[in-house]
Amino acid sequence: MAEPLVSVVVATHNRPARLERLLESLSAQRLERHQFEVIVVDDASEQQTGQLLARWETEAALPLRTIRLEAPRGPAAARNAGWRSARAALVAFTDDDCAADPGWLSEGLRVHASEPMSIVQGATVPDPADGGALGPRTRTVSVDSLGPQYEACNIFYARALLESLDGFDERFDARAPGEDTDLAWRAIERGTATVFAPDAVVFHAVERVGIRGMLRLADRWGETARVFSAHPEARSMLYLRVFWNVWHYLLWRSLLAIMAPRSLRRLILTRHLLELRKRSIEAGEGAALIPLLLICDAVECWSMARGAVRHRTFVL
Numbered sequence: 001m002a003e004p005l006v007s008v009v010v011a012t013h014n015r016p017a018r019l020e021r022l023l024e025s026l027s028a029q030r031l032e033r034h035q036f037e038v039i040v041v042d043d044a045s046e047q048q049t050g051q052l053l054a055r056w057e058t059e060a061a062l063p064l065r066t067i068r069l070e071a072p073r074g075p076a077a078a079r080n081a082g083w084r085s086a087r088a089a090l091v092a093f094t095d096d097d098c099a100a101d102p103g104w105l106s107e108g109l110r111v112h113a114s115e116p117m118s119i120v121q122g123a124t125v126p127d128p129a130d131g132g133a134l135g136p137r138t139r140t141v142s143v144d145s146l147g148p149q150y151e152a153c154n155i156f157y158a159r160a161l162l163e164s165l166d167g168f169d170e171r172f173d174a175r176a177p178g179e180d181t182d183l184a185w186r187a188i189e190r191g192t193a194t195v196f197a198p199d200a201v202v203f204h205a206v207e208r209v210g211i212r213g214m215l216r217l218a219d220r221w222g223e224t225a226r227v228f229s230a231h232p233e234a235r236s237m238l239y240l241r242v243f244w245n246v247w248h249y250l251l252w253r254s255l256l257a258i259m260a261p262r263s264l265r266r267l268i269l270t271r272h273l274l275e276l277r278k279r280s281i282e283a284g285e286g287a288a289l290i291p292l293l294l295i296c297d298a299v300e301c302w303s304m305a306r307g308a309v310r311h312r313t314f315v316l
Contacts, residue, residue, distance in 0.1 A: 027062050039064075091156065095153045222307030
């Protein structure tokens with residue numbers, strides 16, 4: 001049997017409806033069936049996911065293979081299991097909450113052919129099929145330029161490069177995001193180039209997470225401090241190379257302003273509140289959203305500070 005041109009690797013955990021949408025989009029790719037394969041690694045999902053995958057394998061609508069992990073190990077370990085069983089020289093990663101444009105694989109192959117030694121990052125846009133406006137109570141991914149996070153929802157690696165890097169660092173488990181960023185920066189530090197493929201598009205789900213989900217997401221980012229400890233150049237994604245985002249900077253500045261003279265304190269706190277008000281208006285909500293934004297920023301700052309201490313690096 002001839003080897004495929006590209007192997008698609010997907011890690012999945014308890015998202016059967018989303019996974020089926022992804023599989024449907026992969027079955028609509030413009031490549032011939034023999035030109036690609038799909039490897040789905042089931043990270044110890046519940047029964048419904050296994051039944052879905054068994055049905056897709058039986059129906060043969062895709063050149064699909066599945067691997068099941070008997071205990072949940074997180075996306076790094078699942079992706080490693082997937083690419084290590086891949087037959088193609090090029091591996092395309094996407095996630096189980098994404099859907100691929102019909103030209104995704106063909107465009108990724110085209111750019112890879114012109115830049116065979118490079119990591120190819122595609123574009124990711126919020127899925128229009130999910131409808132509704134984006135806001136603080138939703139979660140999605142949007143990528144319209146190269147790096148610096150190099151998200152695994154849409155990225156192509158030569159299998160030989162993955163082998164030389166020994167794949168994803170499995171210390172990044174299900175509770176510790178950043179394994180995809182770490183992998184890319186390890187490659188970059190070895191001299192690997194990166195290139196953006198704007199027409200290799202995937203659509204990322206827009207999830208309504210609610211207040212509890214917002215707080216849960218805010219509390220999980222601290223482990224990304226491991227990335228900045230290991231890869232100082234990755235600090236290019238940080239605000240002023242120290243703060244996770246501008247909102248962390250504003251919050252820490254306001255906290256320090258408590259010790260400042262009254263006039264300066266009032267100025268700094270007022271500016272912070274005005275920025276929060278602008279943020280809430282842009283989110284389509286009124287000033288009532290400001291306390292929730294402040295709470296989420298505080299939880300995120302505390303999470304990042306804990307991670308910074310754990311990994312002995314200065315990031316807030």
